[in-house]
Amino acid sequence: MVDRQTLLDQLLEALQTAPVPPEPLGTILESPGDSSGAFPVSESGTAFDPYQMVAEWTALRQEMKQQGKLLQNSQTLLQQALTNLQSEQEQAQQAQAATQNQSLAQANQSQKSLLKDLLTIVDALDQASTYWRSQLTPLAPSPVPAEKSLPVWKRWLLGSSADSSVSHGAQEILASNQQGIDLIRRSLLDLLRQRQVIPLEAQGKPFNPQSMYAIGRQINPDFAENTVIQEVVKGYLWGDEILRESQVIVAGRSEA
Numbered sequence: 670m671v672d673r674q675t676l677l678d679q680l681l682e683a684l685q686t687a688p689v690p691p692e693p694l695g696t697i698l699e700s701p702g703d704s705s706g707a708f709p710v711s712e713s714g715t716a717f718d719p720y721q722m723v724a725e726w727t728a729l730r731q732e733m734k735q736q737g738k739l740l741q742n743s744q745t746l747l748q749q750a751l752t753n754l755q756s757e758q759e760q761a762q763q764a765q766a767a768t769q770n771q772s773l774a775q776a777n778q779s780q781k782s783l784l785k786d787l788l789t790i791v792d793a794l795d796q797a798s799t800y801w802r803s804q805l806t807p808l809a810p811s812p813v814p815a816e817k818s819l820p821v822w823k824r825w826l827l828g829s830s831a832d833s834s835v836s837h838g839a840q841e842i843l844a845s846n847q848q849g850i851d852l853i854r855r856s857l858l859d860l861l862r863q864r865q866v867i868p869l870e871a872q873g874k875p876f877n878p879q880s881m882y883a884i885g886r887q888i889n890p891d892f893a894e895n896t897v898i899q900e901v902v903k904g905y906l907w908g909d910e911i912l913r914e915s916q917v918i919v920a921g922r923s924e925a
Contacts, residue, residue: 781912784866787857788905788913794854795903801847805840861905869904871897871915880904880911885918892920 858868869880876883876895884901892898897917904915 780864781907784861784864784907784912787861788866791854791857791861792902794850794857798847798850798854801843801850805843805847865908866912867906869906869915871900871904871917873897876917876919880906880914882914882916883919884916886921887918888922889920894920894922896920 871881873892874897875893876897881897881904887898889898896919897915898920899918900915901918902913902916905912
């Protein structure tokens with residue numbers, strides 16, 4: 670065991686001598702005053718081994734490389750997961766938009782079908798109004814010439830007074846029926862107008878194949894060729910869309 674005096678002498682000798690540059694790690698370091706070739710000993714009593722340090726540094730470097738690869742792989746997987754999630758969200762949005770469009774299309778088609786059914790009721794009311802008007806016209810009172818007019822008592826004796834009262838009563842009934850039908854018809858047309866259903870004007874207009882359907886052609890010198898001379902079924906416009914075409918008869922060219 671080295672005593673204190675020996676350690677003090679070695680310290681003084683080391684201070685008096687010039688510092689020696691460190692030798693490469695491949696050579697064996699010799700401690701001063703020791704020719705046994707052993708590595709210096711640290712304060713903890715463990716010998717310093719440069720090969721172990723190099724091995725540990727190499728292992729640490731290798732581990733850092735592996736950790737870097739793992740981190741890169743994790744980043745790649747995370748990016749792929751984010752890309753897949755974004756793609757799924759876009760597909761979900763597209764599916765939701767397609768479902769909404771399909772629902773709107775179905776609702777639009779149902780509403781269109783309902784409006785067409787209401788138009789058939791309007792057609793029936795138009796026919797009923799025309800019929801009652803035709804029945805009411807013959808019952809309208811005609812002017813009686815002064816020379817043919819008879820006193821009231823003579824008309825009563827001849828029975829003309831009874832006929833007149835019956836005719837007047839029938840006229841009132843027919844007029845009341847026509848007014849009731851016209852009231853229902855106007856109410857229904859107002860309801861359709863609130864739904865943006867507007868009748869098309871075709872009578873006397875040039876034939877338009879986009880909004881009209883010709884069901885016949887008639888020679889009429891009072892109208893120019895391809896002019897609508899009769900509107901058989903009225904057409905209607907729903908917003909910017911043709912809800913129903915007008916069925917018309919157009920004027921044709923004369924044989925001459």
